[in-house]
Amino acid sequence: MFNRLRLTNFKAWQDTGDVVLKPVTMLLGTNSSGKSTLIQSLLLLKQTVQSPDRSIHLNLGGDETNDIFNFGDFDNVLRQGTSNPRQFSLSFSFQSHADLRVKEGDLFCSYGQNSAGGVVIQDWLLKTNVHQFRAVRREKGAYSVTVNDESQPRDKGRHLAPERSVSLSAEAIAKLGQDGTTLEDLSLSIRRELENIVYLGPLRRKPERDYVWNKANPGGIGSDGHRAVDVLLASALMKREDQNRIIEGVSKWLVRMKIADKLEVKQLGRSTRYEVVIHRAEVEANLRDVGIGISQVLPVLTLAYLAPSGSTIMLEEPEIHLHPLAQSVLAELFVELSQERNVQFIVETHSEHLFRRMQTLMAKQKITPSDSAMYFVECKDKTASMRQLELDEFGRVKNWPEGFFGDALGETREQARLMFTRQQEAKV
Structure with missing residues (x-):
C-alpha cells in the first residue's frame, strides 16, 4: 500500500506537499x-519499471501496446515556468504485507535533461528505517553513490546510473x-508495489453482443475495461476452487445498486x-441491450474482485452513467472490499453522492478517518492546489471548501424566493 505521495514541478503541481494515502483515498474537485x-x-x-529497457531512467510512453500513458516529452511533464533548475520530482512511501524481506520504505527521484534532451535522474534516493542509498548525477553523466551517512561516495562513474x-x-x-x-x-519491494497497481480509466469500451472464450484466464481487464467480460467468462466457466467467485461478487453489487437482479453467462448453442x-424484474436481456450504466460499472466491479490482495486499485470516474443510488453504493464497495480483500482504492471522482455515502459510513463506524482520506483539488493561476478534508468521527467536514458541490443552500433559498414571488403575483 502507498502511504505517501509528493510531486514537485510536475505538470500543474508546483509542490503537492506530502499527500497522505489511506486504504480508501478519494480525490474530488474541479x-x-x-x-x-x-x-x-x-x-x-x-x-x-515494466519497461524492457533496463537502462531507461523514466519511460514517458509512446508504445501503445505496453504503455499506460503517453506523457509526451520532458517539457510536457515539467511545470510551465519552472527554471533554475529545470527539474521535476516524484517521491512516495510504501508499506507491504507481501512475503518480501523489505516491508516498507521510500523512493525519491528528481529528473532533468541531458544534452540530447532525454530525461535523466539528477538525484535518486531509496531508504528504509535503517538504510539509505543515494545516487547523484555529476558531470558528463557520471554518478556518485553513497550509503547511509557516509561522507565519501563508495564509487563514481557512468556505470552507477540508476535503472x-x-x-x-x-x-x-x-x-x-x-x-x-x-x-x-528494497528495489524489489518497490518494484512489486508499483507492479501491483491496477488502473481503470474514465473511458470504457462499449460491450459486444457476444464473446469468444479461449479458455484463458486474463490477468487484467485493461485500462479501458475491454477484458472485463473475459474475466467474467473465466470465472463462470473455468473449473477451479473459486469458480464463480468474481461473477457472484459482481452480481451481488449490481443487486445492491438496484440496477440488476443477477448477471449470467450463457453459451450460444454449441458454439464457443x-x-x-x-436479469431484472423477471426479464433477461443481453448486456448490449441494457442501460449504458451497467456496462460502464461492470469493469469497476470486476476489477475490485480480480485485483490480488495487496494491490492498489486506481479508478477515474467510476460513477459515470450511474444513477445517484448506484453512485452511493460505490462508496460501500470501496470500504468493504478494502477491508475484506486487503486492497487499496485511490479514486478520482466528481460524485457528490459517493462522497456523501462515505460520510454516512463514517457516522455508522463502517470506516474511520484513519482508514480514509479525502482531498479537494482546484487550480488557480495555472497552479494546482489541494486541501485534505478534515472529517470527524460522524463524517462531518470541518473545513468545507467554498462551492465544493455547488451552493445547495443558495439554491433552496432562491427556490423559496421565486415561489413566494409567484404566489404574490398570482394573488394580484
Whole structure:
C-alpha cells in the first residue's frame, strides 16, 4: 500500500506537499485541476519499471501496446515556468504485507535533461528505517553513490546510473558488498508495489453482443475495461476452487445498486461464443441491450474482485452513467472490499453522492478517518492546489471548501424566493 505521495514541478503541481494515502483515498474537485495527475504520476513509475529497457531512467510512453500513458516529452511533464533548475520530482512511501524481506520504505527521484534532451535522474534516493542509498548525477553523466551517512561516495562513474528509477546496475550493487543485497531487496519491494497497481480509466469500451472464450484466464481487464467480460467468462466457466467467485461478487453489487437482479453467462448453442445476460424484474436481456450504466460499472466491479490482495486499485470516474443510488453504493464497495480483500482504492471522482455515502459510513463506524482520506483539488493561476478534508468521527467536514458541490443552500433559498414571488403575483 502507498502511504505517501509528493510531486514537485510536475505538470500543474508546483509542490503537492506530502499527500497522505489511506486504504480508501478519494480525490474530488474541479475539472482539469490536477486530480488525475496524482494518479498518473504513479502509473508513470509503473510503466517505467515494466519497461524492457533496463537502462531507461523514466519511460514517458509512446508504445501503445505496453504503455499506460503517453506523457509526451520532458517539457510536457515539467511545470510551465519552472527554471533554475529545470527539474521535476516524484517521491512516495510504501508499506507491504507481501512475503518480501523489505516491508516498507521510500523512493525519491528528481529528473532533468541531458544534452540530447532525454530525461535523466539528477538525484535518486531509496531508504528504509535503517538504510539509505543515494545516487547523484555529476558531470558528463557520471554518478556518485553513497550509503547511509557516509561522507565519501563508495564509487563514481557512468556505470552507477540508476535503472528504471528503482535500482542500480548489477555492477554497482556488487561494489556495495553486503549493502548491495539490502538495496536489491528494497528495489524489489518497490518494484512489486508499483507492479501491483491496477488502473481503470474514465473511458470504457462499449460491450459486444457476444464473446469468444479461449479458455484463458486474463490477468487484467485493461485500462479501458475491454477484458472485463473475459474475466467474467473465466470465472463462470473455468473449473477451479473459486469458480464463480468474481461473477457472484459482481452480481451481488449490481443487486445492491438496484440496477440488476443477477448477471449470467450463457453459451450460444454449441458454439464457443457466449453472451452476458442481465436479469431484472423477471426479464433477461443481453448486456448490449441494457442501460449504458451497467456496462460502464461492470469493469469497476470486476476489477475490485480480480485485483490480488495487496494491490492498489486506481479508478477515474467510476460513477459515470450511474444513477445517484448506484453512485452511493460505490462508496460501500470501496470500504468493504478494502477491508475484506486487503486492497487499496485511490479514486478520482466528481460524485457528490459517493462522497456523501462515505460520510454516512463514517457516522455508522463502517470506516474511520484513519482508514480514509479525502482531498479537494482546484487550480488557480495555472497552479494546482489541494486541501485534505478534515472529517470527524460522524463524517462531518470541518473545513468545507467554498462551492465544493455547488451552493445547495443558495439554491433552496432562491427556490423559496421565486415561489413566494409567484404566489404574490398570482394573488394580484
